[in-house]
Amino acid sequence: GAVVSQHPSWVICKSGTSVKIECRSLDFQATTMFWYRQFPKQSLMLMATSNEGSKATYEQGVEKDKFLINHASLTLSTLTVTSAHPEDSSFYICSARPDRGQETQYFGPGTRLLVL
């Protein structure tokens, strides 16, 4: 089956530092990947759509200069939280949609970020 990995699974950092999260599709190619954020006891909210070879599309209210997305290849997208602050502490989940025409998205296991 289709597998999506995320690294790291959890990270603790000091306020003001930048954190990079990787999302990889292990056994399929994905031109399109998605980044979600989930605060405690809330549902997933789409942050941005990552497109290989072009700029990411950000949802309303998401700062593109703070959440940098790079879709470097057909199997890798990275999310960098720049100058992280405690309010950025959240559970970040990526998903990837296979290029071979399937409509479903496959989700990574998530990355828990805690900013002190």
Next chain:
Amino acid sequence: KQEVTQIPAALSVPEGENLVLNCSFTDSAIYNLQWFRQDPGKGLTSLLLIQSSQREQTSGRLNASLDKSSGRSTLYIAASQPGDSATYLCAVVPLGGATNKLIFGTGTLLAVQP
């Protein structure tokens, strides 16, 4: 703006019971609807996907129905087991979107007591 709501927010049942989870959405212009399972602190597992032209989908003990005109979907779990304990999320893909982005509901936290 599409909004997805799930009722109840939490549900506790004894093992063996059949149960129904509800999902409603405000805009019937959807491409498909999907049910997911999320275990604590983990990612999502897709359970069932229903196209807008379909009425229901079944997988094992799970059955999902879709009434697009009324903006409702239900997930039926038969003979519940403790291993079914998780948060269940429904999500819709709005029509007209170029990238099939998902809009998630608020989730139902299910606890099946042994």
